[in-house]
Amino acid sequence: MREGKRRRLEARGWKVGTAQDFLHLSAEEAAYIDLKARLATSLRERRRRRSLTQGELAKRLQSSQSRIAKMEAGDPSVSLDLLIRSLLILGTSRRELSRIISARSPVSAA
Numbered sequence: 001m002r003e004g005k006r007r008r009l010e011a012r013g014w015k016v017g018t019a020q021d022f023l024h025l026s027a028e029e030a031a032y033i034d035l036k037a038r039l040a041t042s043l044r045e046r047r048r049r050r051s052l053t054q055g056e057l058a059k060r061l062q063s064s065q066s067r068i069a070k071m072e073a074g075d076p077s078v079s080l081d082l083l084i085r086s087l088l089i090l091g092t093s094r095r096e097l098s099r100i101i102s103a104r105s106p107v108s109a110a
Contacts, residue, residue: 039087040073
């Protein structure tokens with residue numbers, strides 16, 4: 001957030017913070033959520049780049065379209081294992097996967 005906007009909001013009584021602060025997340029919990037979000041976003045981007053529908057990807061994974069939708073939305077019921085396996089099935093290399101995992105969050109956790 002721009003500093004000027006932050007000052008104006010705080011002057012009007014608003015409290016400005018992060019999702020981590022608001023939800024009282026530990027650094028580890030915030031990192032886990034960030035990782036799942038990056039994997040889910042990468043899955044959606046790679047599926048679209050390959051011009052696949054969620055249904056077509058579901059067939060490749062022997063899953064359902066609704067499960068793919070949950071994966072791409074970062075649903076808490078989706079495991080990291082399933083996200084990673086799905087990316088690998090889409091042809092993501094180990095190097096690309098390591099870049100996704102090691103990327104910095106676009107939003108500061110502090």
